[in-house]
Amino acid sequence: MAKTSFRDLDDGALVDQVAESKDELFKLRFQLATGQLSNYGRIREVRRDIARLETELRAREIAAAEALLEAEPVEAGARAARSRRGQERTAREENA
Numbered sequence: 001m002a003k004t005s006f007r008d009l010d011d012g013a014l015v016d017q018v019a020e021s022k023d024e025l026f027k028l029r030f031q032l033a034t035g036q037l038s039n040y041g042r043i044r045e046v047r048r049d050i051a052r053l054e055t056e057l058r059a060r061e062i063a064a065a066e067a068l069l070e071a072e073p074v075e076a077g078a079r080a081a082r083s084r085r086g087q088e089r090t091a092r093e094e095n096a
Contacts, residue, residue, distance in 0.1 A: 006053055011060060018053045021046055 006014060025046045031037040 006056055011057070014053055014057050018050060018057070021050045021053065025050065 006017060009017065025043065028037060028043050028046060032040070032043065037043075
């Protein structure tokens with residue numbers, strides 16, 4: 001798989017590609033164990049492809065989480081202010 005070809009895929013296709021690659025890696029390891037594997041370098045290629053795919057999935061997950069956080073800064077700030085006010089109120093009631 002080319003290094004940049006998976007960047008054009010959507011999330012579902014990436015997940016499917018990871019599953020296919022893991023299945024291929026399993027089959028390659030099985031061939032290695034039974035002495036039927038002729039291209040030993042393919043194991044390394046597949047492992048690296050899996051790592052690239054999972055890295056792209058994680059990068060998209062992080063980007064989505066950051067976008068969500070940027071969309072809610074006012075709400076998060078208001079929640080923190082309410083929490084501080086509640087703590088101050090509790091402290092005043094304890095001192096009174």
